[in-house]
Amino acid sequence: MDDTLLRGHTCLHCQKLNLCGEPENVFVDTNLDLKYSSSVPWSMRFTGVYLSDLQEGARDGCSLGKYLSSQLGEGYPEKVECDGMPNLLTRKPIITDPLSDITVARIRKWKVRCDLSKSQAPKICSKPSPKFLPNRLIEIVRIDNGQKPCVRLVEGSSLNADTEYTALSYCWGGDLKNCLKEGNKDSYSTEVPWKHIPRTIQDAILTSQKLGIGFIWVDSLCIIQDSKTADKEIEIGQMNQVYTHAALTIVARRAPDADAGFLHPRSVPSGTTIVDFRDDNGETRRGTLTFKAAERYEDQNILDTRGWTLQEYVLSRRLLIIGSWTTTWSCRKERKENCDGWSLDRDLGDPFQNDATWASGDNTEFTGAHRLDAIAFFGTHPDYHQPRPEDRLIKWEWYELVELYTRRNLTKKTDRILAISGLAQIFSPMRGGEYAAGLWVKDMPETLLWENSSAALYPRPRDQGPSWSWTAINGIVKFSKSHNQNVLSVESIECELDQPGAPFGSVKRGTLRATGPALDLEWKCCTSPSSCKYFKGHHLRYLTPDRGYVNAPIVFRPDAKESDWDWTTVTLLAVQGMDITRRIIITMASEDQWKRTLHLVGIGVGHSIAPPMHNHIAQSLGLPWTFYATECATLDDLMDLARKDTTAGLVVTMPYKNAIIPRLDALDDLAATIGACNNVYRDWEDPEKLRGTNTDWRGIKGCLLEKGDQAGVPVLNKPALIVGAGGASRAAVYALSSYFQSSIIYVLNRDEQEVIDLTRDSQKLSPVPTIIHVKEGEAQKLETPYYVVGTVPDFEPQTPDELAVRANLEEFLSRPEKGVLLDMCFKPRRTRMIKLAEQKGWPTVEGTHVIGYQIEEQWRLWAGEERVKKLDREGAWKVLIDTAEKSPGINF
Known part of the structure; x- marks a missing residue:
């Protein structure tokens, strides 16, 4: 029953109920077999009334009995708050406006009082020295007179060092579409479009403006999210200063994500009702009856579960917390919040919920302060010389x-x-x-x-x-x-x-090096049903001179979910005393444990030139990894290889680029959009999961840029041509439409259904390109394409449909207008298509180069961001080209 007013009335049922501000037991009919009992302060007193009595009253039309039985039937204890009765008033009424004029006035008065609280010694709420401003802030230029709000990005170095700003603590709730990037940094310096700002951030800007503070720091708008430099790392390194120097931190506790906002009107929570009643003195009162189940909602918000917000909370000198039912404000001097409505018990996740106060001797400024605040x-x-908390x-x-x-x-x-x-x-x-x-x-x-x-x-x-x-x-x-x-x-x-x-x-x-008492053991991990014939779990044993192997009577808990392995030598290392509960197990890592394999998988890949290049990269990165070209006759063979613990990643080629997608644990947005996967890697957070992406489009883009009118400069808005409609063609469509802005793409293919499928998959792109299946004799009616990409094997055409594809291609290539042709074919290195194009005077790019343009992204996914920074790109390309020169009969 939500926000319901129970009109005053008298009946035989509700007259038995006595609202009282004293702890009482709630009696429940044991015949109903309900798991319910309570004795809570400010409870409603039931004088000999059972739940069955309330249910009987409800059937007879008693509205209070109906309400109480519906709530207590769920097993929740109840409370009563009575407006206007000091002896019963445990909370203030809920204020629907989270930032009412009265609340704003109280907050501003509190802030002024905190600012003016000065003495010869620094105050616990004071800013540290030297002065600090973030590198970037959002300036609130205009929010008044009903005009469109105007905000912009400003450099902190351009402002007075004493400039006040607020900081926002909130939950993103996923990737933000509109945030600060290299591409919009300059335009944001003029104005950040209000409609592009997520609602939670809009509300934070409005809050800052209401408090008279004209600047705000928001991570998504003040840190360059796609910076190629170390901007993000630098800003994270300054996080403690950003929040410590802020005039106050606005905590959007009420908002589950960046789009939700937090200034919209509050509603009375579920399980709450307004009731008219007569008190012990015979006077008519109105009370708010609420059940504790509804109370818990305030503490079950997403923000308090997020890792980043903990340090934002602790580092802030002042907090303005806007929650579901109340707005509170506190500082290091006043941790017992001021509030505009219900004051709830602290959440167990609150770092200040315990009583860890610090007795500071003669310094009354710090006496009773929470230890974290001190x-x-x-x-x-660091230079403030006063008694400090014990180490x-x-x-x-x-x-x-x-x-x-x-x-x-x-x-x-x-x-x-x-x-x-x-x-x-x-x-x-x-x-x-x-x-x-x-x-x-x-x-x-x-x-x-x-x-x-x-x-x-x-x-x-x-x-x-x-x-x-x-x-x-x-x-x-x-x-x-x-x-x-x-x-x-x-x-x-x-x-x-x-x-x-x-x-x-x-x-x-x-690396940690230590010495101490140690014992060699063997450790076996067996968790999967298929490999656990006799026992399951983790087992330790040691070798004795006379009895052989003996089970070690040690109970331990691994710190992570491990893959299965047979008996492996480990060392049990004592840390404190000789108590076995004070030891840690260290695996004796041999070089073999770090060995991994990478594979080019498909059919007809046995003579690939890719392994030497990738093995050169592994060696340059100092990784004991080996790259193989591995024939996989079936998709099951491929997946068995992918699931091996030693497999670090795959390059997927024909004919599995589409077929592998449903067999993966996850697919990134790029591969989902393209509709084909050519690269498989381990999830960095859960290595048992296989993720798929597409890097082919990067190779296609790089190759086409090689031989354009001006090297490295794309020719935009020209028709393009793709030969083939299989998995590789999808990456070609993506590269041509998204990077080269080809709105019209011709397709030459012998199978019309494949082109229909390709057209359907291309609907995911934005903007959607126009796919034209060019059939026999239709090429001469169409404009000459500038970019041509071949995605089919090299063979002599035989059937009428194959001959029609060849005739249309020759028609396009025979014209005086020339562009660039790339053939992605595996083998031979110089295909029929490349030879034909060169005869017609077209610049061509061999498919060999396609893999060269993908290596950085592939290795970033396989080995990590930091390792790929050391990748020897020039050396890898040299190995690739040298291998290709020695293998003229194949491609990659």
């Missing part, structure tokens, strides 16, 4: 923060260390010493005693962090708070950073 202050005021308390505060953080979700799991880097930065002055992939070196070795406490284990991600760090896994982390004597000595820790200037950011690799 750490945040001292972390940004052991700071250590455990970090562990608890990490445990809380790992309960949250990240859209990109590889952000696991980045999304807490700002917090690590403010902890650093207090902790001292080196920070290594989420752990503090001064806490070694006990800090290694973390475990994955998630109910379910996830596959071990690739290159997310060193194996000894909690950043290497996905799941909830729990630290051991043991005080036993350490028996392990950490000799050295070496971490290679992704960005040398970002010591709290992600690492490429990390």
Whole structure:
């Protein structure tokens, strides 16, 4: 019953009910076998009334009985809030406007009071020195007089150093279509189109303007999302300063995503009703009756589950939180929020929900402050000499923060260390010493005693962090708070950073060397039903001199979901004392464990020239990987190869580019749009999953740009021609229509149904190109194409349809207008089509070059962004061309 008014009335049923502000039990008829009992403050008192009585009243027409039985029948405890009765008023009424004029006035008054609270010593809410402005801000130029709102992107360096700005903490909810990119940076400096701004960000801009603050920082509009430089890494490295220096942080707690907004009117929650009643003094009152089930909705919002928002919350000096039922504002001095409506119990995910206060001796400014606030202050005021929290308390505060953080979700799991880097930065002055992939070196070795406490284990991600760090896994982390004597000595820790200037950011690799008591064991992992004949799970054994192998009586929990393997030698390493619960297992990694294979798969690929080039790349990257050309007679053979643990990726060729799609775990947007897959790689967050993409179009684009009127410059808006309508033709359509802007594409093909299918698949493109199936004798009526792409095997035409394709192609090529022809055929290297085109005076590109233009994107997906930066592109091309020169009879 939503927002229902129960009109005042008297009946034999409801007169038994007594609304009272005292804790009482709610009696339930045990014959109904309901799992319900409660004793809660401010409950409704039922004097000998059972649920069956309420149901009887409901049948007799008692509206209050009907309402109560419908709610209590679900097993929810009830509460009553009574407007106008101080002895019963536990909450203020819900204010439907999240940012009413009264609320805004109170917030502005609070902010002024916080700003003016000065003394000789810095205040816990004060900004750190030196002054700071983000590199970019959104300026609110105009939002008044009913005119169209106007905002623009400005450089922080162009503003006065004392400029106030707000920052936004919100949930993206997926990729944003409109955000700051290299291509729109200049136009956004003039104006960011209001209609392009997601509603949540619009509401944040309106909020900032209402509070009299003319600038706002929003990550999606102030960080270049597709930057080819390190813009994103630089901005993430400044995150702690962005939120610490903001006048306040607007927390869009109510908005589940960037498009939802948060300033629209609130509605009374489900399970709430307005009731007229007579109190113990005989006076008529109106109350709001609400059930706790509805209460929980406020705490079940998406924002509190997101990893990035935790550090935004902690780093901010002031917070303005706009929630589903209430707007609250707080600062480091006043953590007990001011609010405009219901004040709810804190969510368990709130980093300030515990009572970890810090007693600061004589400094009353910090007395009673939350320990996290004190750490945040001292972390940004390292020269402030006052008694600080004890080191052991700071250590455990970090562990608890990490445990809380790992309960949250990240859209990109590889952000696991980045999304807490700002917090690590403010902890650093207090902790001292080196920070290594989420752990503090001064806490070694006990800090290694973390475990994955998630109910379910996830596959071990690739290159997310060193194996000894909690950043290497996905799941909830729990630290051991043991005080036993350490028996392990950490000799050295070496971490290679992704960005040398970002010591709290992600690492490429990390090495830890330690000495201590150790025991060699063998470990077997058996989880799949097909391989577990006798037992399932993880098993340890050790070799004795007299009895052979003996099961090790050790219960342990892996930190990730592992693939099956047979008995493998590992080392059990003691960390503290001789208690087996204080040990960690380290796999003894041999070189074979890192070996991987890559494959060119299809039919007729046995003489490919691709392996030497890819093997040169693997060697230049320092990877023990080998690339093979592997014949796959059936799609099942191909998938068996792809699913092997040692297979890192595939290049898919004819005839499987379309057929493989339904057999993959996921397909990226590009491959889905093109309708063909030529590259398979492991999901970086779940390596057991195979993902597909298409890189053929990059090869086609690169080849056609080689031989145009001006090398590297596309010829746009010209008709194009494709020979063939199979899997490779789809990548050609995409390249020609999206990059070369060919709105008309001719297709020569012997099978009309294949062209119909190609035309259907091309409807996914924007804009949709016009596909024309050129039949016998129709070529002479059409304009000459500029770009021609061959996608069929090399053979002598025999059938009438094949001869018609050849005749139409010769008609196009015989004209005085010339363009560029690319033949993607596998073999021979110089195909009939290339020879014909050269006879007619057309510049041609051999299919050999198609793979050369794809290597960077392919290796980025197989081996990772960081590794591909070291790719020897020039050397790879040289190997490719040299191999092609030595193999004139084949292509790739």
